[in-house]
Amino acid sequence: MIVIPAIDLKDGQCVRLRQGEMSDATVFSDDPLATAGHWVEQGARRLHLVDLNGAFAGNPVNHEAVTAIAKQFPDLPVQIGGGIRDLHTIEKYLDAGVTWTIIGTAAVKNPQLVKEACREFEGHIIVGLDAKDGLVATEGWAEVSELQATELAKQFADCGVSAIVYTDIARDGMMQGVNIPATLEMARAVQIPIIASGGVSSIEDIEQLLKAGEIAGAITGRAIYEDKLNLREAQQLCDQWNK
Template sequence: MSALFEPFEVIPAIDMQDGDVVQLVQGERGTGTQYGDPVVAANQWVEAGAETLHLVDLDGAFEGERMNATAVDAILESVDIPVQLGGGIRTIDDATSLLDRGVDRIILGTAAVENPTLVAELADSYPNRVVVSLDAADGEVVVSGWTESTGVDPAVAAARFADYGACGILFTDIDVEGTLEGIQSSVTARVVDAVDIPVIASGGVASIDDVQSLYTTGAAAVVVGTALYENKFTLTDAMGAVENN
């Protein structure tokens, strides 16, 4: 396995919509709770000990065009830890522009599913900087801002993208995303078992026990959003719990 995340990381999510931090429930528009300025959030997470930041341009995910570029640029200028970004990255030009501007890792979702050779081309030019996002609902990969089902099993898709050169898989369980009702670790475990590259787990984390459960699946990291913003636990406590395992 790559040293992309060693040791296991708890990564704060900064999902952006209309210039604000927003956390959606099960990926559905109109369900978001706003949590303020993305740049303020980024700096707060860095101060809390984050080792990586996970940025998502939700407008880009839904519309296919990145709408929060100003906030992303401001975050890149204000933090000194790795930043990974997804949402609305559809072309080679989109990807290379972000990578050359300072984004450490890009996350390809819809574009990867629709054009897998895009992953191979970018991975060849930018080794260890291309992550593929697989969002699953009802056991199938979904795309276009979680609105279209592909009928593809996420474990099968993960193995395919590992072969194309992805340095990691971001797996989001949409069935529990943003609900604060807990995770479905068996779903993540299937994806982890299908590949030899790091899997970043996401979706449904409501407690430190959930973080520990995802750690035991063999996932390399977990992205946490709503639970941190709603103060269900602190980033420091979550990282400490895993380090003590």
Template sequence: MAFVLYPAIDLKGGQVVRLRRGEMDQATVYAEDPAAQAASFAAQGFAWVHVVDLDGAFAGRPANAAAVRAILSAVPGLPVQLGGGIRDIKTAEAWLEAGVARIILGSAAVKDPDFARAACRAFPGRVALGIDARDGFVATEGWAETSGVTATELAQRYADAAPAAIIYTDIARDGMLSGVNVEQTAALARAVPVPVIASGGVAAVDDIAALKASGAGIAGAILGRALYDGRVEPAAALAAARG
């Protein structure tokens, strides 16, 4: 199985930002034009792009639709996975019809399992679950709330629904450049028969190599602040992912 890198475009107020530990008031603006940023990632050789509507995650409905549509128009050949504010079948279907390759359900996976399961059935291979954990417990509502469910428990509940992937974020490390949590990501990958993508904390090419070397079959990683800050060069990251 190929190890896929997903450069992240996090949208807040129509701009590309990165947060620190998911705190909306800790946002750094990296680009004014999300579509141009996506085109840049395509030109650098990335095979996917990971887009999150941060405002939508808090609002519970899409809030950066114009920016997402601009991204889709700018990179018609680059598959986009999108999360944030997708809480019903109508919204899920609308984004998939608009050209999004894969939607990500986060809060809905905890709070509305009937919808999450229905989406997995209705759109096979096109629904990923975003599992964001703080101290091992799943956080929801743009990470503003912490549930009493562990990441592994939640992932196992959905194993029979066959989601396309699980995107696992260690919130304590997200945007902190402190290194990815290889141990917990690998443990989750071993616990479920679903591809697991690591998110949060990738700070260097060595983190990509460590995820690949875990032996747990981790399917990929999301790159955020380290890519924007220049700590990870795209060519080096892609080479590490290949090899």
């Protein structure tokens, strides 16, 4: 399992939201490139970028910051989500040096896009499933559907999706711990690598995910920015566990 630091971009700044509320944002830095460099120094093996403005706008807004990070660290895998709704946007990000693009809202509203993207850009597509009480949320979490997240995930079982980022909205940014049962349920529903997100706030959460097994990665944000979780120590624990 790898531990993936999150860099959430809003108006060109690095922020963290609580439960996806744009009005409840904590600004941690006004220099995304320097923030990325900090996590690289701390041993990050992958970066998780989110264009928060893009998620609400439906198209990329903070693409300049994303491109700058990808170019500055060409050997570091980067995944980006937020506002990715068509093949053209995916192509632009991949051309800029991003490794994976994350399709979220569009995966719910236009599942065919995921299938087309996997054919067109094999090995570079991740699906982002955000859920509240097990139901899929879209539009930057502003809307909650009647669709079970596990049922939607099964639609992509044979598409060639590289991974699913599964986020429990109720836990995100709240420092309340990761929702292990829901994440495991997702991992057992499909044969696609699952990356846990939302509530990963302590070394104990990392230990729980490792003990649960079946989880490929864990995204963490507020906890590492507030020094509640040490990124390097968390990754070392994962490496020891995997031996």
